[in-house]
């Protein structure tokens with residue numbers, strides 16, 4: 059399908075200031091974001107700490123409500139109160155930084171993957187088994203891991219398990235927030251290679267948040283640069299990184315080169 063999967067308009071998110079006592083610190087995390095996201099694109103979102111990346115990610119996957127403006131997915135408004143979760147999460151999945159926390163520590167991984175698939179689809183037992191096997195292969199994981207508990211996997215394995223789970227319902231879009239940031243460099247490289255290949259082969263829309271520009275450069279065809287809740291620059295990754303229009307982007311690039 060062509061056309062935007064996501065359409066974000068005048069999105070604002072303000073935290074605080076509406077407590078019982080009316081006071082408190084007010085933070086404008088998103089300050090008027092307009093963004094169309096084309097189907098099948100790999101879009102990176104970068105910006106310094108506190109620029110609103112995670113807030114945007116959480117609103118895109120309906121974990122958080124906006125203060126103002128709107129997000130539409132395939133034309134349907136996205137808010138925690140209006141989505142039909144089963145349909146929405148069949149189409150949109152997310153993988154965040156710490157995937158140990160994204161699984162139940164007391165249940166075997168196979169049971170958790172199966173439960174996820176049963177919730178999102180009407181597939182029967184054998185179709186679910188096939189789908190799980192295929193997604194494990196996508197994530198380059200041994201099927202033996204299905205009988206294990208989450209904490210017995212390495213950081214790279216659990217992150218790939220979260221990716222496998224994210225692929226189960228063949229979603230149209232996957233949102234990732236710092237999904238490889240906590241991994242060792244070599245493990246990170248493997249997960250990134252995998253993701254790039256999967257995104258190309260399966261064609262899902264990838265919205266990938268990272269503070270590391272090299273990661274974005276490797277994985278994402280397009281990039282959005284955020285600063286204090288606003289988009290300062292957007293374009294093809296090679297163009298934005300090769301010929302940045304704003305001083306802020308230039309600073310981000312040079313700070314990444316020095317670490």
Ligand SMILES: Nc1ncnc2c1ncn2[C@@H]1O[C@H](COP(=O)(O)OP(=O)(O)OP(=O)(O)O)[C@@H](O)[C@H]1O
Nearest residue numbers: 073074085087106107108109110111112113114269
């Ligand atoms: N639940 C919350 N309550 C109050 N303030 C919040 C909340 N979540 C985020 N903020 C504030 O909103 C701003 C944007 O935060 P956000 O987590 O979206 O930034 P980020 O770009 O993801 O940063 P990082 O790169 O450090 O992950 C920050 O000032 C943050 O302190």
Ligand SMILES: [Mg+2]
Nearest residue numbers: 111112113235
């Ligand atoms: Mg964040």
